[in-house]
Amino acid sequence: MIGTLSRADHPATERHAAVPEPETEIQNSQAAQAARLKELAVLAAQHGLWDQATAALEQAVRFSPEDTDLLIELGYAYHFQQRLQDALNIYQLVVALRPKWPAVYANLGSLLIAMGRMEMAIAASRICLQLDPDMLGAYLNLAAALRGNEQHVESLAAYRALLARAPENAAGLVDYFHIRQHLCDWDGFAEHLERVVELTYRRGHRVAPFTILVGAGDSENALIAGRVWSQRWEGGVPLASYAPRTEQQRARRLRIGYLSNDFYNHATALLLIELLELRDRTAFEVFGYSTGGLDDGTLIRARIISAFDVCYDLKDISHADAAKKIRDDEIDILIDLKGYTAGARTEIMALRPAPIQVNYLGYPGTMGASFIDYIIADSYILPPDMETYYDEKVARLPDCYQPNDRKRPVSRETFTRAGCGLPDEGFVFCSFNAPYKITPDIYDLWMRILHQVPGSVLWTLAGYSACNDNLRLEAVKRGIAAERIVIAPKMVTERHLGRMRLGDLFLDTYPVAAHTTASDALWVGLPVLTCPGESFVSRVAGSLLHAVGVPELIADSFADYEAKAIKLATDPAALQAIHDRLEANRLTTPLFDSERYTRHYEAALLQMAALRDAGLPPESFAVPALS
Incomplete structure (x- = not known):
């Protein structure tokens, strides 16, 4: 977005300098007073005091109601605080006052994307570029809105237009790379990734860390990117400082808050739901804080909402008001289920509304932020x-x-190979990970495996139409007939789990491994072959395989991965032995022992609280296994 306050997230020279309250006495002319209030707003924003910044701007606008520079700053402040409708009202006023001003259309495009109004965002961005073809932010907005509107070819063209004008534009490099991941568009893939790594966060440019996490795939790059990204919120003023709990607070149940926009039929909710249902209700009071998402009418939505003691909708309130609500609820441990994924409200966490704050489940890597105390992991993953x-x-x-979730339903429908587009004969390798996890290197490996197992096919989850076309084209380039790539259309989870049983062996991706998808496969008895790296994001499937008692499905190299895949595909007895063990272990090993998991998880929360009560800072610890 455009405007002075868009630069206010740079660290202040003196982070703890006192910030004057907006002056109310008119000392000079109204224009001079408005200018002074704008200066105060900038100073407040630099210290993270966005309520004060917004109040100053609102007062300034009262002195100078047609000053479009002031109005656009106020719109930006509203947007930053998640007051989206207020921001829209302001930008519409600016458009009426200055209909030929490119900056307002740039800001408006960004806002409309945040509101999910992609068609309008596309229109605003195109008007901006007609008025100023060199407005780089408008290309980013246009590309993002086109992608959100599933116009992927047009989105790629917008990114290319941006990078033709600014080849080292950090946001453009990263966003363009990420959409190419989703489309399995691999021409110059390695070179593009190298430019992303060298020209963005390593030069101090804030770029979305999730793309780095799933692109570079290593812990060092993820840490640097997370730290650079979180700097926009560091140095703000938290709502309160926290002492050990009072005797009265310790006498009540420990209050746990979960912050997310995924409280519906989403992978995070599918994993979390039974943990919430099985919690010790005498020891824990659980609050849900929903920042959006869908009320999709599904059973999982109903289950997760009812599993909370109370669930609040924070979607349409500001970050500051949301944080205040959590603080007023006296939450002891606030758990961020989003990290740096789509729809995150990290601004709320940055205000530190709870004394203990945790990164869990939604983001498999460090957030690199001072306001996150713990990450929950295990000794294999981390x-x-x-x-x-x-x-x-x-x-x-x-x-x-x-x-x-052991209650996850599996369709009893009888799925057939013919009904799923699979050949009547031949080994079925499958990979139902999201297509962005497929890299040229892992695809090379899969195609070599298909070469060595005649009649076999790769059954993979449908992506966008351009992605499906690209996967078939890349197979042909590697000497595999296009028809050996079978695309599975998306369907509801219950039915998808049922059809997965038609697969013979799940081939995991690298460097981003299967997470929920791997546990889904193991739940229905489908073996998962994985090759872990050194990062959290690459080791999840390996952790699952240890916990379900089949660690021999963890390869120690690509060569070992290839050999194991071919062995299992050509030795029916070996594959059947794995199937038999999975069936025997499914309900007897720790992976799907939800009660055992819940007790371990609750022990971790209690240990966090105990350290705080002892006046100690957060420290790493391991929860002892139940006997």
Whole structure:
């Protein structure tokens, strides 16, 4: 977005300098007073005092109601605080006053994307570029809105137009790379990734860390990107400082808050739901804080909402008001289920509305932020020698960090190979990970496996139409007939789990491994072959396989991965032995023992609270396994 306050997230020279309250006495002319109030707003914003910044701007606008520079700053402040409708009202007023001003259309495009109004965002961005073809932010807005509107070819063209004008534009490089991941568009893939790594966060440019996490795939890059990204919120003033709990607070149940926009039929909710249902209600009071998402009318939506003691909708209130609500609820431990994924409200966490704040489940890497105290992991996913790449302290669970839901329904429908587009004969390799996790290197490996197993196919989850076309084209380039790539259309989870049983072996991706998808496969008895790296994001499937008692499906190299895949595809007895063990272990090993997981998880929360009550800072610890 455009405007003075868009630069206010740079660190202040003196972070703890006193910030004057907006002056109310008119000392000079109204214009001079408005200018002074704007200066105060900038200073307040630099210190993270957005309520004061907004109040100053609102007062300034009263002195100078047709000053479009002031109005656009106020619109930006509203947007930053998540007061989206207020921001829209202001920008519409600015458009009426200055209909030929490119800056307002740039800001408006960004706002409309945040509001989910993609068609309008496309129109605003195109008007901006007609007025000023060199407005780089408008290209970013246009590309993002086109992608949100599923116009992927047009989105790629917008990114290319931006990078033709500014080849080292950090946001453009990253966003363009990420959409190419989703489309499996791999021409010059390695070179593009190298430019992303070298020209963005390593030069101090704030770019979305999730793309780095799933692109570069290593812990060091993820840490640097997270730290750079979080700097926009560091140095703000928290709502309160926190002492150990009072005797009265310790006498009540421990209050746990969950912050997310995924309280519907989403992977995070599918994993979390039974943990919430099985909690010790005598020891824990659980609050849900929903920042959006869908009321999709599904069973999982009803289950997760009812599993909370209370659930609040924070979607349409400002970050500051949302944080105040959490603070007023006296939450002891606030758990961020989003990290730096789509729809995150990190601004709320940055205000530190709870004394203990945790990164859990939604973001498999460090957030690199001072306001996040812990990350929940296990000793396989995050071994002690990797802690140097995490700014959080590590709470290690004894079996696997990932919860699971044993109540997840599996369709009883009879699925047939013919009905799913699979050949009547031949081995079915499958990978139902999101297409952005597929890289040229792992696809090379899969195609080599298909070469060595005649009649086999790769069954993969449908992406966008351009993605499906690209996967078939890339197979042909590697000497595999296009028809050996079978695209599985998306369907509801219950039915998808049922059809997964037609697969013979799940081939995991790298460097981003299967997470919820791997536990889904194991739940229905489908073996998962994985090759972990050194980062959290690459090791989740390996942790699941340890917890379900089939660690031999963890390869130690690509060569070993290839050999294991071919062995299982050509030795029916070996594959059947794995199937039999999975069936025997499914309900007897820790992976799907939800009660055991819940007790371990609750022990971790209690340990966090105990350290606080002892007046100690957060520290890494391991929860002992139940006997």
